[in-house]
Amino acid sequence: DVKVTQSSRYLVKRTGEKVFLECVQDMDHENMFWYRQDPGLGLRLIYFSYDVKMKEKGDIPEGYSVSREKKERFSLILESASTNQTSMYLCASSFRTNSYEQYFGPGTRLTVT
Amino acid sequence: RKEVEQDPGPFNVPEGATVAFNCTYSNSASQSFFWYRQDCRKEPKLLMSVYSSGNEDGRFTAQLNRASQYISLLIRDSKLSDSATYLCVVRTDSWGKLQFGAGTQVVVTP
Numbered sequence: 001d002v003k004v005t006q007s008s009r010y011l012v013k014r015t016g017e018k019v020f021l022e023c024v025q026d027m028d029h030e031n032m033f034w035y036r037q038d039p040g041l042g043l044r045l046i047y048f049s050y051d052v053k054m055k056e057k058g059d060i061p062e063g064y065s066v067s068r069e070k071k072e073r074f075s076l077i078l079e080s081a082s083t084n085q086t087s088m089y090l091c092a093s094s095f096r097t098n099s100y101e102q103y104f105g106p107g108t109r110l111t112v113t
Numbered sequence: 114r115k116e117v118e119q120d121p122g123p124f125n126v127p128e129g130a131t132v133a134f135n136c137t138y139s140n141s142a143s144q145s146f147f148w149y150r151q152d153c154r155k156e157p158k159l160l161m162s163v164y165s166s167g168n169e170d171g172r173f174t175a176q177l178n179r180a181s182q183y184i185s186l187l188i189r190d191s192k193l194s195d196s197a198t199y200l201c202v203v204r205t206d207s208w209g210k211l212q213f214g215a216g217t218q219v220v221v222t223p
Contacts, residue, residue: 031209042215043157043200050208058210090156100145100209104156 003027004105006091012111019078021108023091029103030096032074034058034066036087037107043090049074050096081112114139117214119201124219126191133187134217136201143212145204146177148186150197151216157200160186191221 007022033048045058047066055066067075092102119136126132146163163175174187201214
């Protein structure tokens, strides 16, 4: 079974803090993704990575950065958290060929106060 | 215009009934198609891939109409456990990026 884990289920941070969200997958997937999900807006892609040390901007990269130093690990960084970054953050992974199905972690509900 | 559009619902369905809903996609070059299911406060999970000839998985049937650019999902003999939000998903690039619809909510009632 594919397993994608995220470092925290719930997180509360203050405005201006640096926030690290970590994602680990155990299926040797090349691709990894970070999304945020907000009511009525669906899933929006923040960043994705198709290989170690590679990253590509998604639809809403502003205010975020990412790091992929190892194939199984993809980190999302909020350099200076703001209240409009309060959201559910979902990590996903997939193979780069053939099936492309993405498998999601359980999500991190981040609240910025 | 959104790349993938869905009727948000909710579709209220009596237990045992059949429900069907569509989604439309805007990019005619879309290459792969999926339905995901998302329970309240949980992560999306793959329900089924959608193939050009249509496919079935138990009580679930998916159809793809490339000419009209829509995908459908039909659920037969609805169970209470089918209550969820169903996300329509398409792949438009060769790297594996997916475009997600905002979801259709289905509520199965006793």
